[in-house]
Amino acid sequence: MSVSVRIVLIVIIGCGITVQKESEKGDSSIKPSIAIVGAGISGLSTARRLIELGIHDFDIYEGLDRIGGRIHAIPYKDGFLQMGAQFINGAENPLYKIANRLGLIADVVSDTAHVDNAHFAFGSQNVKEEDIRTFLDFTSKLDPKYRSIAKHDERTARRYTFKEIFTLDYMHFLKSQNFTDQQKNVFDSLARSFRSYWEFEWAADWSTLSVHVLKEWNDYGPECESFATNRIGFKGILDDIAAPIPREAFNFNSRVENIKLNSITGKIHLTVNDQVLPTEYDYVIVTSSLGVLKKYHHKMFTPPLPRQKIEAIEKIGFGGSCKVFFEWEHPFWSNSTYSIAPLPVRGMISEKLDAFEEETTILQVVDWAPNVLSAWYAGRGHQLVDNMSEEELKQRITQLMRDMYNDDSIPLPSKIIRTQLTKNELLLGSYSYMTQVQALSHISHSQLAIPVKLDKRPKILFAGEATHHRLFQTTIGGYLSGRREADRAVTDWLGNGRNSSQTHGIGDDNSLIEDQREVPYISQPITLI
Numbered sequence: 001m002s003v004s005v006r007i008v009l010i011v012i013i014g015c016g017i018t019v020q021k022e023s024e025k026g027d028s029s030i031k032p033s034i035a036i037v038g039a040g041i042s043g044l045s046t047a048r049r050l051i052e053l054g055i056h057d058f059d060i061y062e063g064l065d066r067i068g069g070r071i072h073a074i075p076y077k078d079g080f081l082q083m084g085a086q087f088i089n090g091a092e093n094p095l096y097k098i099a100n101r102l103g104l105i106a107d108v109v110s111d112t113a114h115v116d117n118a119h120f121a122f123g124s125q126n127v128k129e130e131d132i133r134t135f136l137d138f139t140s141k142l143d144p145k146y147r148s149i150a151k152h153d154e155r156t157a158r159r160y161t162f163k164e165i166f167t168l169d170y171m172h173f174l175k176s177q178n179f180t181d182q183q184k185n186v187f188d189s190l191a192r193s194f195r196s197y198w199e200f201e202w203a204a205d206w207s208t209l210s211v212h213v214l215k216e217w218n219d220y221g222p223e224c225e226s227f228a229t230n231r232i233g234f235k236g237i238l239d240d241i242a243a244p245i246p247r248e249a250f251n252f253n254s255r256v257e258n259i260k261l262n263s264i265t266g267k268i269h270l271t272v273n274d275q276v277l278p279t280e281y282d283y284v285i286v287t288s289s290l291g292v293l294k295k296y297h298h299k300m301f302t303p304p305l306p307r308q309k310i311e312a313i314e315k316i317g318f319g320g321s322c323k324v325f326f327e328w329e330h331p332f333w334s335n336s337t338y339s340i341a342p343l344p345v346r347g348m349i350s351e352k353l354d355a356f357e358e359e360t361t362i363l364q365v366v367d368w369a370p371n372v373l374s375a376w377y378a379g380r381g382h383q384l385v386d387n388m389s390e391e392e393l394k395q396r397i398t399q400l401m402r403d404m405y406n407d408d409s410i411p412l413p414s415k416i417i418r419t420q421l422t423k424n425e426l427l428l429g430s431y432s433y434m435t436q437v438q439a440l441s442h443i444s445h446s447q448l449a450i451p452v453k454l455d456k457r458p459k460i461l462f463a464g465e466a467t468h469h470r471l472f473q474t475t476i477g478g479y480l481s482g483r484r485e486a487d488r489a490v491t492d493w494l495g496n497g498r499n500s501s502q503t504h505g506i507g508d509d510n511s512l513i514e515d516q517r518e519v520p521y522i523s524q525p526i527t528l529i
Contacts, residue, residue, distance in 0.1 A: 040069025042287035045482030079231025090221025118341035121404035150214035199378035203321035210439035291428030320382025432466035
């Protein structure tokens with residue numbers, strides 16, 4: 001009689017480790033016990049893949065009270081406000097195929113649309129449209145320039161952050177013509193919009209974001225172009241991925257605090273909500289955010305993680321990019337407005353701008369809820385607004401809009417909708433990016449995917465967007481990494497190589513986005529995506 005499979009999914013804060021006896025290896029009548037930490041998109045895709053591989057008895061440990069993790073769609077009227085993921089990078093990937101099948105694709109958008117189509121609002125300040133055009137003409141040449149540097153000049157790309165390389169170009173621009181001090185102050189304000197483009201895109205403070213990221217990251221689609229989802233968006237995608245997973249498999253409000261690997265038996269014990277579980281596992285697949293690993297890895301794993309793993313955790317960046325939705329009863333902006341770029345200028349509106357004025361650079365109209373503005377904050381701005389009270393946010397955004405529209409009748413917003421990711425101990429931010437120190441240390445995101453081994457066999461496995469070598473910071477990378485680690489665990493258990501017929505199609509994602517790099521098995525995802 002075959003032994004039933006127990007698989008545990010743990011995504012938010014835990015990890016587990018186990019080792020099966022050599023006598024079990026390759027015996028198809030004995031199934032592995034697997035724990036997957038977390039129910040974000042990586043944990044869900046892991047579970048889905050295990051079901052595809054014929055493994056149905058598993059447990060999912062999730063610290064939150066819902067699926068999705070950093071993907072969080074909040075009900076609003078007849079749709080969902082997408083607090084997390086909203087766009088899909090490229091069409092040659094499984095998430096696009098799911099969204100397209102479900103009718104969730106709304107439009108193709110440029111990554112710079114919020115700036116290119118913005119209404120620059122400056123109220124009664126003496127700002128000239130000609131100066132705005134001059135600055136935008138200058139910055140329009142920088143994106144392709146930086147991409148060319150990343151592609152052809154690796155030494156420079158690894159050495160410089162975006163702030164450093166832009167500062168050099170900006171200083172040259174200011175010296176190129178006889179600009180007045182007033183014009184320079186206007187350009188300083190416009191430079192914040194350019195800065196925010198990079199910070200929004202990479203969820204990073206651009207003073208630490210390496211230019212080399214433009215070479216490392218690649219979705220094989222058109223540059224600077226994504227697919228926007230509709231009012232249902234990622235709520236529909238998550239529900240579709242989770243549909244085959246039994247409800248009884250989920251253990252919500254279950255925070256994994258420690259994963260202990262017994263080096264003698266090879267079994268793993270999990271501590272969840274201060275209780276050591278009696279269940280033993282053969283593998284643990286960890287899908288916690290990199291932010292959680294940075295803060296808690298020294299407590300989560302017994303014995304401690306290997307030095308090289310810790311170095312990757314510490315040097316790869318993990319930042320913030322959030323949306324704050326402001327609802328008004330009636331729009332004060334025109335029907336044709338796509339986005340609003342507030343432009344407070346030092347020396348005009350005040351002698352010195354404060355942090356909120358400097359960080360509030362773009363408010364985008366929600367197309368299906370035209371009375372709602374979505375303000376984007378990234379870099380230091382994410383934590384800034386997370387630490388502000390709702391009343392303070394209402395007062396500050398209202399005063400800024402009154403100043404920029406020269407209209408003291410603009411009312412307070414009727415509602416603010418936000419999630420405060422940086423204050424959530426189970427998430428601690430948005431997604432990963434490539435830091436300057438990471439680039440100079442030649443550390444790849446794929447190093448986070450290297451499993452912890454016992455007797456040369458993978459026991460603790462790592463999934464999540466930060467572990468994908470090319471599509472880090474994306475939901476696609478998170479989704480693919482979960483399938484990769486499910487394949488890795490089952491392949492190891494069967495012990496018959498990657499192409500064994502017993503693995504029920506392991507590696508069948510190869511046709512999606514082929515990566516031709518030859519990387520040793522120990523450090524590279526099994527499924528070559």
